[in-house]
Amino acid sequence: MKRMIISGGSRGLGAALVDEYRRAGYEITDLSRSGRSGDSVQVDLAQPKAAQQILDDEFGRIAADPCEHVLLFNNAGDVMPVGQVADKAVDTVLGNVNVNFVGAIVLLRAFMLAFQAKNCPKAIVNISSGAALSGVEGWSLYCAAKAGIEHFIRTIALEQANNPFPINAFNISPGLIDTGMQASIRSAAQTDFPRVQDFVGFKAEGALRSPALVAGAVVAILASDPAPGSRHEVADYVP
Numbered sequence: 001m002k003r004m005i006i007s008g009g010s011r012g013l014g015a016a017l018v019d020e021y022r023r024a025g026y027e028i029t030d031l032s033r034s035g036r037s038g039d040s041v042q043v044d045l046a047q048p049k050a051a052q053q054i055l056d057d058e059f060g061r062i063a064a065d066p067c068e069h070v071l072l073f074n075n076a077g078d079v080m081p082v083g084q085v086a087d088k089a090v091d092t093v094l095g096n097v098n099v100n101f102v103g104a105i106v107l108l109r110a111f112m113l114a115f116q117a118k119n120c121p122k123a124i125v126n127i128s129s130g131a132a133l134s135g136v137e138g139w140s141l142y143c144a145a146k147a148g149i150e151h152f153i154r155t156i157a158l159e160q161a162n163n164p165f166p167i168n169a170f171n172i173s174p175g176l177i178d179t180g181m182q183a184s185i186r187s188a189a190q191t192d193f194p195r196v197q198d199f200v201g202f203k204a205e206g207a208l209r210s211p212a213l214v215a216g217a218v219v220a221i222l223a224s225d226p227a228p229g230s231r232h233e234v235a236d237y238v239p
């Protein structure tokens, strides 16, 4: 059985990736809060401890299936809150770090625990961001979390190298996508996000790529047999 597991498959890029892999005959598992399809499992990754039990149960169940190919996309993400961190309530701060970093690690851990011993091709694909490499004023939490999870992926790739049934793990930076995340960025106050008008301009100029186009490029990157720990830019795979 070919299976695609994705966090945040309910909308945005995640929903477009679900469409791609469903068309290719994969069984789908969407991990999100609002996914309503029969393939969705309700998980709030901003609550990592509660999420852990759900993920362990679900992965334990699906890992019992015969394995032909299994993919995990760490895709769920949230840029909010933006603004200087000292101005934010600590619960809001933790919510961002939890969904983008701690919850992602809990997800990856549960996947490795359940699928490590399976003798079939396996990959972890981290949907990253340019924010993992460069600071963006007002996005300190998102930048830090994206940088952290990229580095976690690189380290996993090293740890997997000597495993008898290794899981490939690599990073993909999708570029600007026309999703709800961009809408929330455009709605930020200039005091919190000084570059907000740049992002209003990106949308007006048509600089955002459709989720379907980006998902197609992600599929092309996976088909290119990425090296463990490598980093890829969607911009290199689209016109």
Ligand SMILES: NC(=O)c1ccc[n+]([C@@H]2O[C@H](COP(=O)([O-])OP(=O)(O)OC[C@H]3O[C@@H](n4cnc5c(N)ncnc54)[C@H](OP(=O)(O)O)[C@@H]3O)[C@@H](O)[C@H]2O)c1
Pocket (backbone or CB within 6 Å): 007, 008, 009, 010, 011, 012, 013, 014, 031, 032, 033, 034, 035, 043, 044, 045, 046, 047, 074, 075, 076, 077, 078, 099, 127, 128, 129, 130, 174, 175, 176, 177, 178, 179, 180, 181, 182
């Ligand atoms: N859009 C861009 O321009 C852009 C640029 C660079 C990188 N990215 C990255 O691309 C990925 C997808 O972003 P997108 O633009 O598609 O965002 P989006 O449209 O806002 O969708 C975010 C997804 O994450 C899920 N999610 C958010 N918080 C969650 C939580 N607490 N628990 C579980 N799931 C949660 C959402 O599902 P529910 O709400 O149903 O839980 C939704 O499916 C993210 O990792 C983002 O950082 C996006």
